[in-house]
Amino acid sequence: MTTHSASPSPAPRGPDPRAVDDRVTPFHIDGLDVRGRVVRLGTSLDAVLAHHDYPAAVKRLLGEAVALTVLLGSTLKIQGRFILQTRTDGPVDLLVVDFTAPHDVRAYARFDLERLQAMQAGLPAGAGFDSGALLGHGHLAMTIDQGLSVNRYQGVVALEGGGLEAAAHQYFTQSEQIPTRVRLAVAEEMRPGGAPSSWRAGGLMVQFLPTEGGRVRPVDLHPGDAPEGTDLPETEEDDSWVEALSLVGTVEDVELVDADLSSERLLFRLFHERGVRVFETENVVAKCSCSRDRVMNVLASFTPEERTSLVENDKIAVTCEFCGRTYDFKAEEIVDVAEDGSGDSDAAAQG
Template sequence: MSDVSTTSEAQAGSTDQIKPFMVEAAGVRGRVVRLADAVQEVLSRHAYPAPVAGVLAEMLALGAALGSLLKFEGIFTLQTKSDGPVRTMVVDMTSEGNLRGYADYDADAVAAVATDRTTLEVSDLLGEGYLAFTVDQGANTERYQGIVQLTGSKLADSVQHYFRQSEQLSTALRSAAGQSEDGGWRAGAIILQQMPAEEAKEQGLARDSEREEGWLRALTLLSTAKDQELLSEELTPNELLFRLYHEDGVRVFPGRDLAFGCRCSRDRVSQVLISVAPNDLESLKDNGRVEVICEFCRTAYHFDDDDLRVLQENADAETPRN
């Protein structure tokens, strides 16, 4: 039996969404991520060359897929730090489903790599470094962070490596990013996890051998998913899952919307400026004012001498006196 609707999602291919699903007969659960508008919002705020835009778009899909597996109230962050032409990439997702991201890169080095190679792999752009996963649930909770060395030709290879090292549930994923005919960017991902043994038994997989056979079958089917299918505007997530797993019976649960959202604000920038020493603040001025530009959304915040004086006066008024 397949509990999938292939007709009720007429517009689902053009939305930004996470779709949870389960394949009981294989002892597998997972997520499908489709991103369109959110990716375009992130990339349109920077003049990224195509190779950088592509790898950042794919990282946005991976960040959403990984974050959706966790139960948290706060921010999930995926970050690379490396010695290649793309030095840093940061993607984060809030528990409300707001996504943002940016990349720091050497434009000349990216152009040189793109000229030297007919087919670019992520490893060509990133070089050697690490991938970090961080869950931040606020000041009163302990931050969780996992770090793994960048490995393989794709970002997904490093994520797989992390799960293998951390001895968590067996996990597999596919991800892709690309441009449509109108030049807009899209990204997509599928992530699978093997159910724990006890949960698999509840689904009717009494023997470990059945659970392993189901996992291998799910992996084989996942490998048949094409990049075009992950990115398609016409093929809905339900239809893609039906194509992959209908023989085992795939159950799709209500989706969750995602959207671009930056958390920067004038108040947040003000708090940072208050902590800067007066001499250092003076050195930041250009034409008599300090300009702070958000790395994620490129919003510019300006503070002249009067603004800075008021900030300092307010900070002094809030400082407890002994």
């Protein structure tokens, strides 16, 4: 049965059938020593995607990136930002998703339309969405930024033709040494009468965190220079984690994006035999952190020559890549800020 943590000794209850979008639901499975999170995105994802005229394939990929970033960023117990960024050689060569704790998210994708159309033209009729092909090869960086007073933490993993799920698994194996499994799904909802479609995304993350020491065995990373045919040691996985993986493997994409299926009912379907406790949900809000002051501080950090090169028609126009908002400045007001020395470098970094 599903239990809630609101009281010191909560009584078991059934899963809440109310499906609410733009929420993260943390949970714990005592019988398997597994904790995790479910995220369901609706209007917040639409708001993030609405700022640019992205093709459908790019919207799907960016939706996956947003769901993954919210899953990971919402675990932060501090005020700060979690930033996911890819740089690759694929048709979508840049993704940036910025999650500011406790709930604000914004995102941007850069793509080559001609390459994207050529790739899609070469696919068989009815071929599915392939995030790995869109990304290509490069790297994915995950950064925790707590401001100027604390050093940034960054983990980087290679992207070698796989998707974001595979990259997340590699990140946790390589950087965190925490057995982790992630599932992501994105869907477009078509509306009758030619009305604009809407987008939904869902994600599920489980992690094996046993209380008994020694149950998590570090995975031996491939040495890279072993001769071909060398038998590498295999790490035996804990039975509880194997069971959790088996259950998560039954999740279908449609369950993660079903607007009528609540997160609690989904968790009950998966883990009711082991018992699952859910905790207070957390909101997700599409919100850009740009502002006139922050953009001005960014410009003030440029050299006079750099600022001069940006002047057109006696003004400098700056457009936020995330939300599309444009800020106009007179050249002399930027110079005044620079000479005054009142720039806020933390704001500039976030602008």
